[in-house]
Amino acid sequence: MSSEKQFPGDKEKVKSMIKAMFEYLGEDANREGLADTPNRVVKSWDKLYGGYLQKPEDILTTFSEDDVIPHDQIILLKEIEFYSTCEHHLLPFVGKAHVAYIPRDKVVGISKLARIVEIYARRLQVQERIGNQVTKAIMDNLNSKAAACVIESKHFCMTCRGVEKQNSVMVTSSLRGTFLVDGKTRQELMTLIKS
Numbered sequence: 001m002s003s004e005k006q007f008p009g010d011k012e013k014v015k016s017m018i019k020a021m022f023e024y025l026g027e028d029a030n031r032e033g034l035a036d037t038p039n040r041v042v043k044s045w046d047k048l049y050g051g052y053l054q055k056p057e058d059i060l061t062t063f064s065e066d067d068v069i070p071h072d073q074i075i076l077l078k079e080i081e082f083y084s085t086c087e088h089h090l091l092p093f094v095g096k097a098h099v100a101y102i103p104r105d106k107v108v109g110i111s112k113l114a115r116i117v118e119i120y121a122r123r124l125q126v127q128e129r130i131g132n133q134v135t136k137a138i139m140d141n142l143n144s145k146a147a148a149c150v151i152e153s154k155h156f157c158m159t160c161r162g163v164e165k166q167n168s169v170m171v172t173s174s175l176r177g178t179f180l181v182d183g184k185t186r187q188e189l190m191t192l193i194k195s
Helices: 011-024 037-048 111-121 127-142 183-194
Strands: 075-086 092-102 146-155 170-177
Touching: 011 037, 075 111, 075 127, 075 146, 075 183, 092 111, 092 127, 092 170, 092 183, 111 127, 127 146, 127 170, 146 183
Parallel strands: none
Antiparallel strands: 075 092, 092 146, 146 170
16 A cells, blocks of 8 residues: 555546536547546546645754854745636636745755745645744744745636637735834835846
């Protein structure tokens, strides 16, 4: 038996639901191009929704050596590409996140900031929630003075259906701690993101 975490649901039931969708559309679920699609879809969910199988505290290994900690410095990782699925229409939204924090007594390997985004993006989501979950995870696990997550993304529920506005970009920000209460620090962060 595999030691990897697995989704708790019934795979065969999900495959049957995918076949039922084909029938709803008037398709032949047994034709060559669709016959194995239910298997492929369920397998793809391991990656698309893999965030449900991870927790930030499992990946946020920290360093607390005094010579490593840049007290009162903004640590920012920009342009983190992500892919997520809108929980309202089950359509993708894609974009980039900028994640920052100001350490108090712990720092984390920079790749972990991208991994936190990945954990929350790889779920059924709304963009606003991802930012809030990322900043909460940073504050809770790093005891940081501040955390920020600014997200820019294109939503397929707007580009390929609904109002069909191809070039629209949604921007959200979640700010906690010093970034929220200190305008000067917040401005410094926004300048760094734009540079």
